[in-house]
Amino acid sequence: MPDIAFDQWQLMYEQYFQDTFGSPRLCLEKGEGCYLWDSEGNKYLDMLAGIAVNALGYAHPAIVHAIEKQAEKLTHVSNYFTTPAQISLGRTLTRIFENSGYSYVKSFLCNSGTEANEAALKLARLFKPGGIILALDHSFHGRTMGALAATGKETIREPFEPLPAGVEFCAATREDLQRACARLGDRLGAIICEPIQGEAGVIPLEAGFLSDARDYADRAGALLIIDEVQTGMGRTGQWLASASGVDPVKADVITLAKGLGAGVPIGAMVVCSPQADVFSPGLHGTTFGGNPLACAVSNAGLGEIEKLLPHVRSVSSALIEGLTSRGYRVRGRGLLLGVEVENAPHIVSQLLKKGVIANAPRENTVRLAPPLIITHEQVEEFLHVWDHLGEEKERGLHV
Numbered sequence: 207m208p209d210i211a212f213d214q215w216q217l218m219y220e221q222y223f224q225d226t227f228g229s230p231r232l233c234l235e236k237g238e239g240c241y242l243w244d245s246e247g248n249k250y251l252d253m254l255a256g257i258a259v260n261a262l263g264y265a266h267p268a269i270v271h272a273i274e275k276q277a278e279k280l281t282h283v284s285n286y287f288t289t290p291a292q293i294s295l296g297r298t299l300t301r302i303f304e305n306s307g308y309s310y311v312k313s314f315l316c317n318s319g320t321e322a323n324e325a326a327l328k329l330a331r332l333f334k335p336g337g338i339i340l341a342l343d344h345s346f347h348g349r350t351m352g353a354l355a356a357t358g359k360e361t362i363r364e365p366f367e368p369l370p371a372g373v374e375f376c377a378a379t380r381e382d383l384q385r386a387c388a389r390l391g392d393r394l395g396a397i398i399c400e401p402i403q404g405e406a407g408v409i410p411l412e413a414g415f416l417s418d419a420r421d422y423a424d425r426a427g428a429l430l431i432i433d434e435v436q437t438g439m440g441r442t443g444q445w446l447a448s449a450s451g452v453d454p455v456k457a458d459v460i461t462l463a464k465g466l467g468a469g470v471p472i473g474a475m476v477v478c479s480p481q482a483d484v485f486s487p488g489l490h491g492t493t494f495g496g497n498p499l500a501c502a503v504s505n506a507g508l509g510e511i512e513k514l515l516p517h518v519r520s521v522s523s524a525l526i527e528g529l530t531s532r533g534y535r536v537r538g539r540g541l542l543l544g545v546e547v548e549n550a551p552h553i554v555s556q557l558l559k560k561g562v563i564a565n566a567p568r569e570n571t572v573r574l575a576p577p578l579i580i581t582h583e584q585v586e587e588f589l590h591v592w593d594h595l596g597e598e599k600e601r602g603l604h605v
């Protein structure tokens with residue numbers, strides 16, 4: 207079977223595709239549970255889950271079944287029509303939000319995280335024309351022009367300026383938020399933030415930040431938009447990171463994607479306060495968003511995730527305990543963790559050589575975001591590999 211060597215795959219990739227992601231490190235052929243196999247038959251323990259996407263790992267029976275069953279009926283209609291699959295997902299999302307304390311829940315379905323944030327930013331414009339959108343330094347909201355305008359990483363934003371205007375940034379601290387909101391006064395139109403900044407290196411917001419943001423938004427008649435694209439739908443051991451933890455708040459808008467589809471592309475912009483429900487026909491739309499295939503898979507995935515939430519908290523504790531007892535500092539919650547090391551890219555490539563997939567969102571952080579189905583045995587398996595990185599790991603040891 208492995209008659210095409212990896213460097214051949216790599217050459218073909220470089221021939222056929224633009225260089226947006228750098229050269230691929232593996233050509234992956236199949237997966238099962240938390241494991242992946244590359245084109246040469248090597249097996250990997252997946253501690254990244256396609257960047258917090260594959261909540262149920264690979265080839266999960268419930269997902270395979272949902273894809274087959276829905277593909278036999280309909281994969282796409284148009285948004286002139288609805289489908290039972292779409293209604294089922296809408297009902298599930300509303301129920302999940304109600305269980306998290308919301309009473310008004312209406313979704314707009316799209317295909318990705320950046321699209322969910324585009325929808326939220328357009329909604330904010332409509333809600334308060336001329337209002338300034340306040341975003342955070344080091345934030346990540348996506349790569350399209352609108353979401354990029356609210357993304358606080360200069361290296362990815364600046365080459366594409368001018369971007370949509372009316373966005374300002376402040377540091378992700380209560381102090382700086384207070385200053386920025388005082389300066390903007392009634393000009394504040396919306397605050398957009400992630401409960402844990404994933405792409406910045408798994409950096410949780412300071413305790414009290416979200417409640418402050420809620421207060422300032424209320425005082426200025428502005429929206430609080432919480433980007434739970436990475437943290438939402440069970441990743442932190444709760445449905446929503448912002449509705450749980452030390453500083454639970456209610457947002458006006460929550461954006462979702464990544465784990466929402468258990469491996470199929472889908473996003474959602476969920477309006478969760480009546481005053482924020484300002485779209486009317488013709489103002490926003492999508493061709494593919496809300497298609498029955500993605501909806502059926504997402505709905506099946508959420509049904510499985512619901513049963514896994516206590517498990518996520520329990521394996522998370524074991525993973526955090528395993529790493530902290532070895533002297534590492536760990537940030538994040540549930541199965542979205544950042545481990546502090548000295549040379550994360552090096553550790554990540556050492557892990558890959560030993561059959562473990564992770565990534566380095568920044569120089570001093572290894573991100574772990576495994577499938578939510580990861581078992582205690584697989585956590586042990588990971589820690590065993592971590593312990594045997596040898597000399598490389600010693601050099602990476604931070605504390």
Ligand SMILES: *Cc1c(COP(=O)(O)O)cnc(C)c1O
Nearest residue numbers: 318319320346347348404435436
């Ligand atoms: C990944 C991510 C996005 C962008 O999602 P895409 O599906 O890549 O467009 C937006 N916000 C956050 C917090 C993310 O982690």
